[in-house]
Amino acid sequence: MATVHHSPPVAKAAVPATRRWRSGVPTPRWLVGLIVPVALLGLWQWLVNREVYTRSQLPAPNDVWLAGRQLWEAELLVEHVTISIERVALGFAWGAGIAILIGLAVGLSPVVDALLSPTIQAIRAIPSLAWVPLLVLWMGIGDQPKITLVAIGVFFPVFTALVGGIQQIDRRLVEVGQAYGLRGPALAWHILLPAAAPALLTGLRIGLAQGWLFLVAAELIGASRGLGFLLTDGQNTGRADIIVLSIVLLALLGKGTDVLLGLLQRRVLRWSDAWQA
Amino acid sequence: MTQDVTLAQVAKVFRRNGTSTPVFDDISLTVDRGEFVAILGPSGCGKSTILRLIAGLEQPTAGQVAIGGREVSVTDDRCAVVFQEPRLLPWRTVSANVALGARRRKGDQRHRVRALLDEVGLADTAKAWPHQLSGGMAQRVALARGLAAEPDVLLLDEPFAALDALTRLKMQDLLLQVREHHPQTVVLVTHDIDEALHLADRIVILGDTPARVVATHRIPAPRPRERSNPTIGRLRDDILHRFGVGVTPEREDTDCPGALAAD
Ligand SMILES: Nc1ncnc2c1ncn2[C@@H]1O[C@H](COP(=O)(O)OP(=O)(O)OP(=O)(O)O)[C@@H](O)[C@H]1O
Ligand SMILES: [Mg+2]
Numbered sequence: 133m134a135t136v137h138h139s140p141p142v143a144k145a146a147v148p149a150t151r152r153w154r155s156g157v158p159t160p161r162w163l164v165g166l167i168v169p170v171a172l173l174g175l176w177q178w179l180v181n182r183e184v185y186t187r188s189q190l191p192a193p194n195d196v197w198l199a200g201r202q203l204w205e206a207e208l209l210v211e212h213v214t215i216s217i218e219r220v221a222l223g224f225a226w227g228a229g230i231a232i233l234i235g236l237a238v239g240l241s242p243v244v245d246a247l248l249s250p251t252i253q254a255i256r257a258i259p260s261l262a263w264v265p266l267l268v269l270w271m272g273i274g275d276q277p278k279i280t281l282v283a284i285g286v287f288f289p290v291f292t293a294l295v296g297g298i299q300q301i302d303r304r305l306v307e308v309g310q311a312y313g314l315r316g317p318a319l320a321w322h323i324l325l326p327a328a329a330p331a332l333l334t335g336l337r338i339g340l341a342q343g344w345l346f347l348v349a350a351e352l353i354g355a356s357r358g359l360g361f362l363l364t365d366g367q368n369t370g371r372a373d374i375i376v377l378s379i380v381l382l383a384l385l386g387k388g389t390d391v392l393l394g395l396l397q398r399r400v401l402r403w404s405d406a407w408q409a
Numbered sequence: 410m411t412q413d414v415t416l417a418q419v420a421k422v423f424r425r426n427g428t429s430t431p432v433f434d435d436i437s438l439t440v441d442r443g444e445f446v447a448i449l450g451p452s453g454c455g456k457s458t459i460l461r462l463i464a465g466l467e468q469p470t471a472g473q474v475a476i477g478g479r480e481v482s483v484t485d486d487r488c489a490v491v492f493q494e495p496r497l498l499p500w501r502t503v504s505a506n507v508a509l510g511a512r513r514r515k516g517d518q519r520h521r522v523r524a525l526l527d528e529v530g531l532a533d534t535a536k537a538w539p540h541q542l543s544g545g546m547a548q549r550v551a552l553a554r555g556l557a558a559e560p561d562v563l564l565l566d567e568p569f570a571a572l573d574a575l576t577r578l579k580m581q582d583l584l585l586q587v588r589e590h591h592p593q594t595v596v597l598v599t600h601d602i603d604e605a606l607h608l609a610d611r612i613v614i615l616g617d618t619p620a621r622v623v624a625t626h627r628i629p630a631p632r633p634r635e636r637s638n639p640t641i642g643r644l645r646d647d648i649l650h651r652f653g654v655g656v657t658p659e660r661e662d663t664d665c666p667g668a669l670a671a672d
Contacts, residue, residue, distance in 0.1 A: 304496055305498060310465075311464055311488075311489060312489060312554075312558060315483075319484075329500070402538075
């Protein structure tokens with residue numbers, strides 16, 4: 133037996149959730165991330181106290197909190213939030229799913245690339261609001277046009293990132309797959325997709341953010357529920373507290389869902405040897 | 410012996426933004442089934458290109474490359490390659506990388522992977538990611554991946570280059586030992602003359618530009634060979650002489666028992 137001395141086991145690389153800053157005090161990352169929001173909150177309260185704007189232009193943080201509680205007690209807050217999350221989730225699933233399929237086809241086949249890419253680039257330039265009347269015309273004012281619009285918003289970043297990721301794949305790793313007999317779908321699954329995964333995950337995160345943007349565009353028109361509706365409703369009834377409440381909720385939901393994708397990204401790319409500052 | 414790998418009048422020209430680099434203009438080489446051929450030659454002469462041609466990863470500009478009389482293609486099932494760089498898939502753990510080699514083998518793959526990792530001395534790093542390995546460790550994983558495939562034709566491109574002297578000898582023995590169970594055809598590229606002499610049935614020396622076979626030496630000693638075998642020692646001097654190293658003038662005319670052809 134040609135057994136060589138055993139090399140020592142390699143320690144698992146850990147991404148530090150806590151790091152020592154120069155002061156030497158260990159601080160969790162999320163705590164550092166809270167500094168700016170808290171400062172903004174302080175600035176907001178300060179502007180209100182100085183009465184730079186009237187109360188109906190800029191409500192106090194507490195007004196917004198109260199508006200939120202009122203909606204909660206009327207059992208409307210959960211409903212608005214849930215329906216918006218639902219639309220984004222469905223639109224994201226559809227948009228990302230289709231983007232991955234078409235992105236794979238475009239990335240893997242020069243023919244499909246030449247055929248579809250110019251059109252896709254052109255459609256991409258259409259602003260979100262321009263879609264709304266058309267979608268309403270086609271699909272009415274139910275959930276379907278809203279989910280479709282979100283899907284359109286999600287599609288482009290995911291598609292672009294995936295195609296770019298596939299075009300950046302290291303030829304030498306593809307050769308490894310080929311040299312060990314992988315071809316067709318097996319090559320795509322074992323080599324191309326994992327190699328493009330970093331780009332794809334970045335695309336998914338940008339796509340999700342864009343999905344929330346497009347959701348508001350969808351709900352601004354012809355909606356009776358959802359955060360976009362709440363926003364227009366606040367505008368129509370002159371309730372600045374409702375407007376700010378909707379904005380804060382959209383920001384929180386956008387951030388929250390991005391955190392979830394970020395966790396997925398960390399998990400999928402745990403092999404990554406990317407540079408960390 | 411039946412012919413296994415054949416390169417017939419192969420030319421290979423790389424074209425790159427206007428300039429063309431001819432690597433070979435006419436090279437022919439046959440390797441018999443079950444034969445172990447080592448290829449020696451100066452850096453950049455086209456050794457890796459020969460392996461890539463046999464693996465089907467490179468198309469010849471002219472001529473044919475075949476295994477068992479059938480022309481090779483990309484994703485050829487009949488050979489496995491251990492590349493000059495380890496080329497481990499970074500998203501697979503060490504053992505999953507070796508498992509890629511064992512993919513097409515029947516039987517207990519997991520057991521095979523574990524046994525091979527043990528034999529290359531990396532049993533404890535089975536769950537590590539490739540970026541956590543040293544250069545030599547990565548190269549041993551790549552070797553294990555190639556051995557796991559047990560192909561008809563095993564193509565090895567300087568597979569021991571990054572290893573310390575002792576580990577290198579052990580890996581050479583491992584290769585011979587695996588071949589005892591599964592007598593595959595091997596084409597090994599190396600810069601180490603002793604390695605070629607210890608392992609191969611035949612040594613092919615490439616040279617010139619565009620490259621051609623400048624000499625072929627059959628090694629008459631049966632394996633396993635003593636590393637101090639005197640026949641091999643004489644052959645070694647002869648080959649070194651061909652490279653213009655370390656031979657005194659009076660030894661120059663000594664004929665070499667292993668020299669077959671030197672065109
Ligand atoms: N893809 C390519 N495009 C252009 N030229 C190439 C390409 N691959 C190899 N070459 C050229 O072909 C020649 C032979 O390369 P090859 O890698 O086969 O050399 P080698 O004998 O393996 O060298 P070494 O011992 O340094 O590994 C070199 O001159 C190299 O520049
Ligand atoms: Mg080489």
